[in-house]
Amino acid sequence: MRCIDGKQIAQQVRESVQSEINALGLRPGLATILVGNNPASHVYVRNKQKACEVAGIYSEGHTLPQDVQEITLLSLIAGLNDNPKIHGILVQLPLPVHLNERRVLDAVVPSKDVDGFHYLNVGKLTANCPGFVPCTPLGVLHLLKTEKTEITGAHAVVVGRSTIVGKPMAMLLLHNHATVTICHSKTRHLDDICRQADILIAAIGKPLFIKGEHVKPGAIVIDVGINRLPDGRLVGDVDFATVYEVASAITPVPGGVGPMTIAMLLLNTLQSAKWAMGKQ
Numbered sequence: 001m002r003c004i005d006g007k008q009i010a011q012q013v014r015e016s017v018q019s020e021i022n023a024l025g026l027r028p029g030l031a032t033i034l035v036g037n038n039p040a041s042h043v044y045v046r047n048k049q050k051a052c053e054v055a056g057i058y059s060e061g062h063t064l065p066q067d068v069q070e071i072t073l074l075s076l077i078a079g080l081n082d083n084p085k086i087h088g089i090l091v092q093l094p095l096p097v098h099l100n101e102r103r104v105l106d107a108v109v110p111s112k113d114v115d116g117f118h119y120l121n122v123g124k125l126t127a128n129c130p131g132f133v134p135c136t137p138l139g140v141l142h143l144l145k146t147e148k149t150e151i152t153g154a155h156a157v158v159v160g161r162s163t164i165v166g167k168p169m170a171m172l173l174l175h176n177h178a179t180v181t182i183c184h185s186k187t188r189h190l191d192d193i194c195r196q197a198d199i200l201i202a203a204i205g206k207p208l209f210i211k212g213e214h215v216k217p218g219a220i221v222i223d224v225g226i227n228r229l230p231d232g233r234l235v236g237d238v239d240f241a242t243v244y245e246v247a248s249a250i251t252p253v254p255g256g257v258g259p260m261t262i263a264m265l266l267l268n269t270l271q272s273a274k275w276a277m278g279k280q
């Protein structure tokens with residue numbers, strides 16, 4: 001019964017990114033693109049920009065109106081693709097429904113796709129080739145490794161199959177030699193499958209969905225979910241109180257996976273700058 005301190009682990013990553021940037025001789029640059037008025041998205045983007053500034057990354061924010069035409073967004077991305085000051089381009093999701101999300105994400109040149117959402121980077125991850133890996137699953141893997149979790153041979157159950165969390169998470173665990181089961185809304189006997197997990201990752205988007213009774217004693221439970229309850233409280237997909245009693249370790253919400261996502265964005269932006277300089 002240990003609470004994994006994502007904030008502290010993220011802080012260590014941020015400090016190491018900062019000191020590497022100090023020694024690099026080039027200031028990495030990240031451009032953020034925010035479309036519309038989603039209040040949560042505004043908070044996420046502001047936090048990412050603040051983290052960049054602290055780490056020594058040049059940050060450039062672009063805000064577009066809710067009803068922006070796709071061509072305007074695509075030409076902004078084209079300009080950033082060609083801008084040598086910019087090493088990473090982040091399009092904050094979700095986009096308004098009139099925009100074709102896949103077309104927009106694939107407009108970002110793969111070498112600046114620090115979110116790892118371009119289909120080329122998706123393919124590279126599947127092929128286990130160097131490329132950009134989505135920040136949230138990358139952060140979860142970093143948490144597991146920092147906690148010295150035995151991944152090899154473990155049964156990892158990922159609940160959720162989204163392109164930005166569930167699927168890349170499963171792929172990373174597979175490359176790290178876990179036996180991986182991916183569950184989703186059509187999965188039968190979800191409870192039984194969760195109870196088999198040595199590592200249980202919840203990326204569902206349903207508040208407090210995973211309870212203590214779904215968890216094998218001694219399992220490691222990672223809660224990716226961020227849900228706002230009607231009373232304003234922020235909770236994960238895992239019922240912390242009951243799972244804490246059963247699991248050997250668990251991430252809290254807030255203060256678990258969230259800070260790792262931002263730290264990995266900084267790391268990916270630094271990596272992009274290094275690749276642009278011809279470094280490893």
Ligand code: NDP
Nearest residue numbers: 136160161162165184185203204205224225226257258261
């Ligand atoms: P999506 O809505 O894209 O995906 C949710 C997944 O959960 C889907 O695959 C869905 O299945 C599955 N699911 C939904 N209901 C059930 C159910 N009853 N039983 C089993 N599976 C179910 O969400 P995201 O992956 O984008 O995000 C997941 C959560 O993580 C959200 O709370 C989000 O806010 C949070 N998040 C947190 C981040 C962080 O930095 N901490 C970053 C990104 C997301 P199906 O495919 O069949 O519909």
